[in-house]
Amino acid sequence: MTNTTAAKQPIFDASDVGDHAQGFVTASIAWVQAYWLQILIAFGIGAVIVIVLHTARRFGSKLCERPRALNGWGIVVGKAIARTGNFFIVMLAAKLVAGYSAAPGEVATTINFLFTVAAVMQAAVWVREIILGAIEHRTQSEHYSGEALLSAMGLIRLLVTFVVFAVALVVVLDNLGVNVTGLVAGLGVGGIAIGLAAQGIFADLFAALAIIFDRPFRRGDSISYDTASGSVEAIGLKSTRIRGIDGEERVISNKNILNKEILNNTQRNHRRAKFLIGVTYSTPPEVCSRIPAMLKEIVEANDKIFIRAGFTGFGASSLDFEVQFDSKGPDYGSFYDGRTAVGIAILKRLNDEKIEIAFPTQVNMMAAPDGSMVMPYPEERRSDAEATPT
Known part of the structure; x- marks a missing residue:
């Protein structure tokens, strides 16, 4: 019979951390003593890389100050470059020079770990900025409704940030050897639940994005849809407002209006x-x-x-x-x-030209009992006495 009161093996042992730290320090000292010249050269190369990346980041900030740069897309790219973090710059430089300086296994493993985290998170930041910048650029260039755009962009920014960083977290954990199957399943179930709960809102939101990017019409256009016509006054988060030809305001959800055939009269040639x-x-x-x-x-x-x-x-x-x-x-x-x-x-x-325009006319003909045609007027005017039967 086993002894249930026996001490359990601890899951976390502080002495293991100390041993790893001591080994890392010892290996680093030995590495510096043996490869000091290569390390100095590597540090010089790393410093140049850091300077180049900082210069690129400053260039991105300057692009944001030029409204007409690359027809507006320069601002989008500039914002993404300007969001490059110092931690990523340092780890990229360390990753590029680690092989040249013959870093020991402990140091190389540490650099690889930190570079993976920095690269994935930095990529998530770039993707988020490019997506949001592209949406803002398109909406501003097409003159969409300001208040509705602010409301839409708040929700869009939240959704994009959540999705991008959730994917980034899964990628980091997977690269570190963590089993992410359960996490992915949990995120999938949670996303399905949220989607079912707010499917109407999301449908109109994605329809608004489709209007922004596909551009079937823009604010101020005169359109005809279904059996109605009017001028587009606002494109909002959930609905589009159209001023009818009789002065009335028509409010139709973005999803419904995209399901109809739209005639854009403003785009007629x-x-x-x-x-x-x-x-x-x-x-x-x-x-x-x-x-x-x-x-x-x-x-x-x-x-x-x-x-x-x-x-x-x-x-x-x-x-x-x-x-x-x-x-x-x-x-x-x-x-x-x-x-x-x-x-x-x-x-x-x-x-x-004396050309007569026709109008509807009709001639009525009468027939005798024997089937012969009878003129609607007498051929010869007869006296009243002759016409009166005896």
Whole structure:
């Protein structure tokens, strides 16, 4: 039977730490005595590396002071470079010269450990700054709503920081030989729980990011979606506000608006108009053949872009012609006035040419009992006596 009162083996023994520290000091002293010249050269190389990296960091800070550097992307890169830490600079220099100076195993292991931690954390800082800087640069260049942007950026910064440094922590622990399976599983379960709890908010948030980066429209654009039209007033964290053509404010979630077909009227390079013109069947064929040329002449006289004009068919009470023309640019007011001017000019020209515009007409015919047609009016005027039956 085992003795349950026996002393348990301690998990942590302070004497082991002391032994490792003593061994590290002893190995370092022996290394300095044997390779002092290589160590001095290595320190010189390391000092040069530190100076170069500090110079690069100062260059990054100067880029941030130039608003037009590289079309704004210089500021993003500059901010990332400026966030380079001193600890990473020192450990990078030590890592690069450790091999040249023939460092003993204890020293090399220590440098590798510290460099791994410094490099992964520094990479996380760079990635976070580049992601956030890219989002801020895009939103500022596209003139998105300021208050909504501040709210969105606060949440985006928190999410990006959490995700990036969580990944960095897992990478560091994995490189140090720690089993990270449980940690990764825990982070995954936690992320799924948070995502399910706030899936509506996250859906609209990612839709807002899609609007920012994909740029289907921007603030101030005139758009049409579904059965509504209006001007975009604000693009927020959860919704987009649109001023309707009747003056009303429409609020639609970012996810829903991206699920619809969007017509960006501000990005039009032209607006097209067409008129359907019907003339009477009594119009002579030679006159009808001149109508397309007349329509072209009228359109070009009003500084519009002529597309086509021609005969389209035999209508119920008219010979139908169509003319199509474009107005340059997206301005609806200019297009509207130009269309009116062309329409009135067509009416005036047809009146001057004595060409009658058709209107709906109907002729009723009557039939006798034997099926023969009866004229709607008598062929000869008869007296009332003759017309009165006996």
